Amino acid sequence: MEIKDMNRRTFLKRTITVALGAWLLGMIPFEKIANTLFEANAASDTEPDVIIIGAGVAGLSAAYTLKQNGMKPLVLEARNRIGGRIWTDKQSFDKPLDLGATWIHGVTNNPITKLAKQQNIQILHVEEQDVVYNKLGKKMTEDHLDALEKKYDDLLEEVADIAEAESDNPTFSLQKAFDQVFRNHGFTKQELLELNLMVHTNIEHEYAADLADLSPKLWNDDGEFGGVDAIFLKGYDQITSFLAKGLSIKTETIVREISLGEQVTVTTNRGVFTADHVIVTVPLGVLKKGSIKFSPALPARKQQAISQLGMGVLDKVYMQFPSVFWDKNADWMHYMAADRGSLPEFYNIYKYTKQPILLGFNAGSFAKKAEKLADKEVVLQMMSTLKVMFGNKIPNPVRTKITRWSSDPYAYGSYSYNAVLTNADDRDALAEPVGEQLFFAGEATSADYFATVHGAYLTGIREAKRIIEIL
Numbered sequence: 001m002e003i004k005d006m007n008r009r010t011f012l013k014r015t016i017t018v019a020l021g022a023w024l025l026g027m028i029p030f031e032k033i034a035n036t037l038f039e040a041n042a043a044s045d046t047e048p049d050v051i052i053i054g055a056g057v058a059g060l061s062a063a064y065t066l067k068q069n070g071m072k073p074l075v076l077e078a079r080n081r082i083g084g085r086i087w088t089d090k091q092s093f094d095k096p097l098d099l100g101a102t103w104i105h106g107v108t109n110n111p112i113t114k115l116a117k118q119q120n121i122q123i124l125h126v127e128e129q130d131v132v133y134n135k136l137g138k139k140m141t142e143d144h145l146d147a148l149e150k151k152y153d154d155l156l157e158e159v160a161d162i163a164e165a166e167s168d169n170p171t172f173s174l175q176k177a178f179d180q181v182f183r184n185h186g187f188t189k190q191e192l193l194e195l196n197l198m199v200h201t202n203i204e205h206e207y208a209a210d211l212a213d214l215s216p217k218l219w220n221d222d223g224e225f226g227g228v229d230a231i232f233l234k235g236y237d238q239i240t241s242f243l244a245k246g247l248s249i250k251t252e253t254i255v256r257e258i259s260l261g262e263q264v265t266v267t268t269n270r271g272v273f274t275a276d277h278v279i280v281t282v283p284l285g286v287l288k289k290g291s292i293k294f295s296p297a298l299p300a301r302k303q304q305a306i307s308q309l310g311m312g313v314l315d316k317v318y319m320q321f322p323s324v325f326w327d328k329n330a331d332w333m334h335y336m337a338a339d340r341g342s343l344p345e346f347y348n349i350y351k352y353t354k355q356p357i358l359l360g361f362n363a364g365s366f367a368k369k370a371e372k373l374a375d376k377e378v379v380l381q382m383m384s385t386l387k388v389m390f391g392n393k394i395p396n397p398v399r400t401k402i403t404r405w406s407s408d409p410y411a412y413g414s415y416s417y418n419a420v421l422t423n424a425d426d427r428d429a430l431a432e433p434v435g436e437q438l439f440f441a442g443e444a445t446s447a448d449y450f451a452t453v454h455g456a457y458l459t460g461i462r463e464a465k466r467i468i469e470i471l
């Protein structure tokens with residue numbers, strides 16, 4: 001139903017009538033109706049000062065900050081849940097497991113650590129015990145692994161030099177830089193296999209993109225907090241739930257168009273909303289897809305940034321087994337696949353939950369291909385790798401859960417990366433407000449901490465403060 005020109009009161013009346021009608025006809029359960037009425041009512045109480053699009057951590061931190069400063073933000077969220085790329089699954093397994101973000105990367109001075117401490121949310125510091133299995137399924141010795149890490153670190157310096165020398169070449173990728181370094185050294189096949197494992201684990205999985213798509217100069221142009229990483233045993237969503245408390249949030253509200261005029265008009269599947277200021281926090285993937293129409297069109301420089309930044313893919317495959325057959329003390333177990341990209345790493349969930357669960361990852365183009373497969377086939381691929389590592393007799397998983405972030409219409413990817421064509425100031429251009437009406441937050445707008453929860457969180461606060469300063 002097109003309700004573009006309907007005022008809010010008429011829209012509410014109609015929503016309530018339609019909802020009650022649907023309930024009476026037995027089309028939707030009562031809880032859903034109650035929810036609809038409650039949300040519609042909450043939104044109708046007062047006109048919001050600021051509309052925030054997206055209830056991920058950036059949108060919620062913006063709304064939280066505005067509310068703390070006496071303002072009336074309204075959050076519009078397309079999904080039927082809050083959290084966005086923070087998504088704790090409490091149904092599939094006996095313990096809550098995160099399908100999006102898992103770790104606080106670098107606990108020292110990290111704002112997420114501070115928030116968890118303030119709210120008494122338990123976090124657990126984790127180690128990085130790596131075990132690597134070669135293509136025959138034999139464990140690599142620690143000395144061998146240390147030597148490999150050293151060799152890889154040295155190569156990174158050479159890669160950086162080559163990237164610098166090729167600065168003027170717009171099509172030069174990180175892959176090309178590595179190819180050049182590998183050629184210069186004339187490594188053996190075995191050495192290349194080992195170095196490829198390092199590249200895949202440390203770069204392609206971390207940045208969720210293939211070397212061929214990453215900028216040779218800017219791929220690791222992000223800052224980090226010090227200290228170890230940490231996980232939330234009861235789920236990352238404790239952070240988003242805390243931020244969301246007491247906020248006015250309308251879920252299942254898909255924003256289709258944002259028009260600037262005297263006020264900003266936001267058109268959704270559930271009516272039209274207006275406010276003096278709007279903060280857009282939807283993922284870069286959604287902006288790239290053009291799912292939201294901006295009127296007038298976004299400034300050319302912002303459009304350029306949207307197109308030049310990359311949206312990467314990292315997918316998770318949780319598998320619960322009847323019992324543990326792997327090294328109970330390892331954190332990470334890597335397989336040195338001949339074909340770089342084919343399922344080489346698993347995270348030992350047992351170590352922290354005592355549940356016999358392994359978490360496998362797919363990244364970059366390999367993940368995009370895997371998203372087209374049925375769950376059964378993805379698990380089969382994982383199992384064939386695990387069988388090389390742990391023998392043919394290992395049992396099949398009894399429960400599985402697989403993500404498909406690239407196909408998700410409210411994300412179209414897992415997190416942003418600096419692509420071959422990315423400019424150093426693209427993230428600032430993406431973050432740049434349009435006048436005093438339209439603001440942008442979200443992980444991709446963080447030049448310092450893109451692709452992280454803390455990065456997204458800080459951008460929400462940044463834009464909230466910007467609006468508070470204007471007012």
Ligand SMILES: Cc1cc2nc3c(=O)[nH]c(=O)nc-3n(C[C@H](O)[C@H](O)[C@H](O)COP(=O)(O)OP(=O)(O)OC[C@H]3O[C@@H](n4cnc5c(N)ncnc54)[C@H](O)[C@@H]3O)c2cc1C
Pocket residue numbers: 053054055056057058059076077078079082083084085086099100101102103104105253254255256281282283286291292314315316405409410411413414415441442443444450451452453454456
């Ligand atoms: C698999 C995976 C693993 C990760 N691991 C980590 C990790 O361990 N540590 C870490 O720090 N970070 C990690 N990240 C990154 C981190 O999750 C994100 O950087 C962060 O959560 C992004 O928050 P955000 O608010 O910017 O975006 P989002 O959380 O995506 O929020 C944007 C919101 O906008 C909504 N939306 C989209 N389109 C519309 C529309 N048209 N109308 C209304 N609403 C809309 C979305 O539904 C979403 O809720 C991971 C991400 C993934 C996917």
